[in-house]
Amino acid sequence: MSKTKLWEAHRTPAIDACKRFNKAGGFKGTAIDPMWLILEATREWGPIGSEWGYDVISESVERLGDGWILHTCNIELWYLHDHCGKCSVPSTGNTWLVFTKTNGELKYDDEASKKSRTDAISKALSWLGFGADVHMGIFDGNKYADLFEEEKKEQGNKEEKRGNNEDKLPNNDEEEWTSPDEDDNALGVVKENYAAIKEKFGASAKWHQQILENFLGVETDSLDEVTGAIKKLNEDQMRDLIGYQKTKLGAKGE
Numbered sequence: 001m002s003k004t005k006l007w008e009a010h011r012t013p014a015i016d017a018c019k020r021f022n023k024a025g026g027f028k029g030t031a032i033d034p035m036w037l038i039l040e041a042t043r044e045w046g047p048i049g050s051e052w053g054y055d056v057i058s059e060s061v062e063r064l065g066d067g068w069i070l071h072t073c074n075i076e077l078w079y080l081h082d083h084c085g086k087c088s089v090p091s092t093g094n095t096w097l098v099f100t101k102t103n104g105e106l107k108y109d110d111e112a113s114k115k116s117r118t119d120a121i122s123k124a125l126s127w128l129g130f131g132a133d134v135h136m137g138i139f140d141g142n143k144y145a146d147l148f149e150e151e152k153k154e155q156g157n158k159e160e161k162r163g164n165n166e167d168k169l170p171n172n173d174e175e176e177w178t179s180p181d182e183d184d185n186a187l188g189v190v191k192e193n194y195a196a197i198k199e200k201f202g203a204s205a206k207w208h209q210q211i212l213e214n215f216l217g218v219e220t221d222s223l224d225e226v227t228g229a230i231k232k233l234n235e236d237q238m239r240d241l242i243g244y245q246k247t248k249l250g251a252k253g254e
Contacts, residue, residue: 007129010040014214016207018134032131034118035247039215040130045079052079054121057090059113067100073116077124089127093119186238190230193245200249211244 002008017036038048045052057074064070071094078088095115098108109115126135198204205223212218212229216237220229233241 004129006044007132010044010128010130011132013131013134014210016210016214017131030134032122032134033247034122036215037122037125037130041079041125052077054078054124056117059116061097067098067106068096069098071095071097071112071116073113073120075117075120075124077121079128089124091120091124091127093117093121093123095119186235186242187231189242190238190245193242193249194227194230197245197248207248208241211241215244216240 013032013036017033018030019033041052042048054075054077057076059071059073062070062072073093074090075093076088076090078086081087093116095112096109097112098106101107126132194204194208197207201207205226208226208230209220209223212220212226216233218229218233218237220226230238230241
């Protein structure tokens with residue numbers, strides 16, 4: 001068995017799980033959505049707590065000058081391996097609990113503990129190869145440097161070529177969204193979010209197709225089949241889709 005099998009299986013993240021960032025001092029790069037990493041780990045080992053998980057070893061806060069307090073979380077991520085039993089990876093995550101803004105105002109982050117823990121989990125998974133292409137700088141190199149921009153251009157060209165009709169709800173037919181269970185409100189929430197994403201970002205059908213295929217394991221041959229595929233999702237898939245929609249709607253529009 002290849003010793004890099006795990007690494008190779010999860011090294012390249014989905015484009016929708018990545019975003020560019022720029023920080024003070026000219027530092028810039030590509031960040032991965034932690035939920036994508038957890039989803040990939042779940043695909044590999046199952047739900048967290050079954051064949052993989054993590055233990056918090058310690059948490060601490062440290063004052064680093066006036067107006068700066070750092071929260072640190074040390075964990076041990078573990079997973080079960082067929083040949084060597086329980087394996088573990090130590091990791092550390094940090095978040096500013098208190099920091100000073102450029103205008104001198106003190107800012108307190110009441111989610112610092114959660115962020116430090118998530119940071120530690122993400123780092124541990126990255127050492128196992130999850131999203132490794134990003135951490136190795138491949139997404140910032142020649143191969144992927146313009147990946148996000150090219151994807152936007154390609155989508156724009158498709159929309160122009162198809163007369164911007166590919167992303168409409170099929171014939172605006174409400175029946176297309178009707179659930180067989182009259183008490184099921186989840187589909188109604190998905191429909192509302194679908195329309196909101198279209199209004200805010202434009203390419204809603206294409207985005208939903210990517211989520212269905214990359215995260216929910218549902219294949220669609222064309223954008224015309226997206227709403228039909230959504231109708232057939234089970235309860236857990238529908239709930240996951242709503243979660244992805246909320247995350248998308250919380251992002252800034254282009």
